[in-house]
Each structure stands twice: as C-alpha cells, then as structure tokens.
C-alpha cells in the first residue's frame with residue numbers, strides 16, 4: 001500500500017510541520033476561543049453556509065466585554081479553524097469538526113448501559129446475547145459461551161463484537177436498536193476502510209489478513225486469543241484508527257457475493273439502524289463458513305451457501321479477493 005520511506009505517516013500528515021499540530025492544541029486551551037467556536041457553530045446556517053457572522057454580533061454571542069481581548073482570541077482562530085469573509089466570520093471545516101466532537105461526546109453526559117439481553121443469537125453457541133456500553137463503545141457479548149475473543153482489561157467476557165457509538169447515538173433507542181445502529185455504522189466504516197480510505201482522517205489504509213498458525217478450534221484459542229482462526233485488520237497508516245473484521249463478514253461487501261444473493265432473491269442490503277434488517281444481514285455473515293487454506297502466506301476461503309448453491313471466495317494476505325468459484 002502507500003508507504004513513504006522518507007517520512008513517518010505522522011510527518012507526512014502534518015507535512016513535517018509539527019508547529020501546526022501543536023498550535024491547534026494551544027489555540028484550544030482557552031475558554032474564550034472555544035466559546036467563539038461554539039458561537040460560530042450556533043450561528044452557522046446549514047442552508048446558507050456561506051453567510052458570515054459580524055464581529056459585533058459574534059462578540060455579543062460570546063458575551064465578552066473586553067473588545068481587545070476578544071479580538072486577540074478571534075485572530076488566533078482565524079486561519080486553521082475560522083475563515084474571515086466579507087460579512088464577518090465563518091467556521092472552517094476543521095472548526096466544524098472540532099465542535100461536532102464536543103457536541104457528540106463531551107457535551108453530553110455519557111450514557112450507561114449494563115449488560116442487557118437482546119434478541120440476537122450467539123454466532124458460536126446459538127445462546128443468549130447481550131449488549132453493554134463502555135467508553136463510547138457498544139459491546140455485543142454472549143452470556144453463555146466465551147464468545148469470539150478472550151476478555152481482557154479492555155474487553156468484557158463473552159466478547160463477540162463491538163463498534164463505536166457516540167453518546168449522541170443513544171437518543172431513545174432500545175438496546176436492540178442501539179446494537180443495530182452501532183453495527184450499521186460499523187458496516188459503513190468498514191466499507192470505507194475496505195476502499196482504502198480511513199473513516200476518521202481520510203488517510204490511506206492497510207489491509208492485512210491475520211491467520212493463527214497454531215489454532216485451537218475448541219473455543220477461544222490460547223495462542224491468538226480468538227475463536228475464529230482468521231481476522232482481517234484494517235488499519236489507517238496515519239491516525240492509527242483501525243477496525244477488525246472476520247473474512248466471512250467482510251465478503252458481504254464483495255460484488256460477487258452481493259450478486260450471488262441478488263440472483264437468488266436474498267436481501268443483503270439494509271436500511272440504516274433497522275434492527276430486523278441488520279439482524280438479517282448479520283445472520284448471513286455468521287452462516288458463512290470460513291476456512292484457513294494456508295497460514296503462510298495467509299489464505300482464507302469463505303463459503304457462502306444458499307439452498308444447495310455455493311460460492312467460494314478466497315482472500316489473500318492483503319485481504320484481497322483473489323478467487324471466486326461457484327459450485
């Protein structure tokens with residue numbers, strides 16, 4: 001994938017200019033500046049996004065009386081976060097992103113959700129599963145078996161899967177709807193990453209198929225800490241954002257698999273956040289069988305089945321589909 005031996009990914013990202021990165025933090029370490037960003041956001045009209053807000057109007061919204069101080073702080077933001085236009089000031093994209101982060105996360109009290117059963121069977125034992133929320137992450141766990149991954153300090157027992165869910169995502173969703181929302185977002189993030197673009201920073205993505213060379217097929221393997229022997233890691237080369245997914249689930253994004261289902265009248269699509277539709281898609285993924293063909297180089301074959309018909313999809317070490325066979 002895209003690798004530049006001359007510069008680290010971080011250097012490449014900031015163009016070797018570390019000052020720009022440290023400036024961003026300095027700018028934000030001040031309440032007035034954050035208040036200015038929030039006031040600009042408040043005034044931001046998404047229908048007329050090019051309309052600026054005047055200096056005096058902005059100062060009034062922030063509520064600062066000292067004009068000199070206010071001007072000083074505003075000037076610190078102009079450039080990277082704020083744009084000066086004819087009729088005043090506007091939030092630049094970087095400024096909007098920052099405010100969104102504040103609104104989606106810190107601005108809202110972190111919701112809590114203890115282990116709550118949902119109507120989705122465990123893909124490994126068919127038993128009762130549950131969802132729980134911790135550190136802005138929605139976990140899906142099995143209450144009857146070890147799940148797909150060994151529990152660690154970070155991960156709860158019975159861990160099956162997890163996905164990012166901002167506190168704003170809670171709304172009045174039921175536990176089932178939360179699971180669907182998190183999974184739906186996970187699908188989208190994964191699709192973007194699969195296409196080689198980081199869903200967090202737009203940076204280039206590396207795909208790697210990991211295969212356990214000494215896998216114990218009976219429950220969570222002691223060597224790799226997973227129930228499945230193969231896992232695809234989708235990692236950003238710039239911001240360290242990464243996703244992990246099983247090959248059997250990733251192949252649902254492949255056109256040959258979509259076509260296989262389409263020709264047989266099986267609905268693989270889903271409406272965002274719709275519990276029944278997400279559950280149907282999840283069931284298709286967990287029904288697929290994945291088999292390690294070779295550990296070195298890593299090769300995995302996923303078999304997709306429908307009423308006696310079979311499609312076999314082979315993935316290589318870069319998680320690229322290198323063979324598709326219909327039987």
Ligand SMILES: [Zn+2]
Nearest residue numbers: 122125142145
């Ligand atoms: Zn289970």
Ligand SMILES: [Zn+2]
Nearest residue numbers: 212215221224
């Ligand atoms: Zn293993």
Ligand SMILES: [Zn+2]
Nearest residue numbers: 198201236239
């Ligand atoms: Zn990234």
